[in-house]
Amino acid sequence: MFKTPFFTILSKEEQADATVFELQLNPDCEVYQGHFPEKAVAPGVCNIGMIRSCAEEMAGRKLFLNAISQCKFTALVTPGECPRLSLRAQLTPIEPGQSWKLRATLYHEDKTYLELKAEVMTA
Amino acid sequence: MSQALFEGEQLYGLIPQRPPMVMVSHLFKATETEAETALQIKPDNCFCSDNLFTEPGLIEHIAQSAAAFAGYPHYLAGKKAPLGFIGEIRKFAAYRLPEAGNMIHTHIQVVSEIMGVTLIQAETTLEGKPVASCQMKIFIQND
Numbered sequence: 001m002f003k004t005p006f007f008t009i010l011s012k013e014e015q016a017d018a019t020v021f022e023l024q025l026n027p028d029c030e031v032y033q034g035h036f037p038e039k040a041v042a043p044g045v046c047n048i049g050m051i052r053s054c055a056e057e058m059a060g061r062k063l064f065l066n067a068i069s070q071c072k073f074t075a076l077v078t079p080g081e082c083p084r085l086s087l088r089a090q091l092t093p094i095e096p097g098q099s100w101k102l103r104a105t106l107y108h109e110d111k112t113y114l115e116l117k118a119e120v121m122t123a
Numbered sequence: 124m125s126q127a128l129f130e131g132e133q134l135y136g137l138i139p140q141r142p143p144m145v146m147v148s149h150l151f152k153a154t155e156t157e158a159e160t161a162l163q164i165k166p167d168n169c170f171c172s173d174n175l176f177t178e179p180g181l182i183e184h185i186a187q188s189a190a191a192f193a194g195y196p197h198y199l200a201g202k203k204a205p206l207g208f209i210g211e212i213r214k215f216a217a218y219r220l221p222e223a224g225n226m227i228h229t230h231i232q233v234v235s236e237i238m239g240v241t242l243i244q245a246e247t248t249l250e251g252k253p254v255a256s257c258q259m260k261i262f263i264q265n266d
Contacts, residue, residue, distance in 0.1 A: 033141065034140050034141035037141050044209045045179035045183040045209075049177070049178075049179040052179075064217070064220075071211065
């Protein structure tokens, strides 16, 4: 894992059909030394890892991301220009306490960065 | 396994990522339509947690395997490694997580290539057993 965390959760709000997180990316995370040396771009896979961490926060346990049916990256996340992100996530049980469908959208105001349809299970 | 075409820092000629974000350590084969790569997982790899190489690391390894594949013709033409971005991941499945110290192998197969978007199919194995598979749409930024 990163010595300097990739992100922090600023807030978590339970809504009727989803949970909304406000997130702050950390431009000092060492990942940006190599992604990329000339231009800091948040790696798509780190955004997926961040979504899993938020899903773990929702489920109250460690989760294994065993399947992604589709993950669309619709805009580049650059921590210098857009360090604040919102995440809307839904966990729907497949086998209660064992596995869930995970739907998530990473966005800021009216711009969408990532849409994820996945399955997670108890790690 | 045959001798690598590129190994370690030689890969920097093919991919734009640099430490700590380099997730491919060997390129064994690259043709117009397929490639064979590997990653020697070091204990200090930034995607290792509790000695396991986690799912984002597996996906990044596949993406960089595709980047090395895409960068190879640029290298042969004497050009710099192009920046590439994942546009979409489809049908990703992780079967188990490798451990630090393991060497994982990936086979990349081009499914289609349309208007600068390459769709690849990837299979990652450890000692011949499946670890992960997925399809990926990759955009290569040409100068």
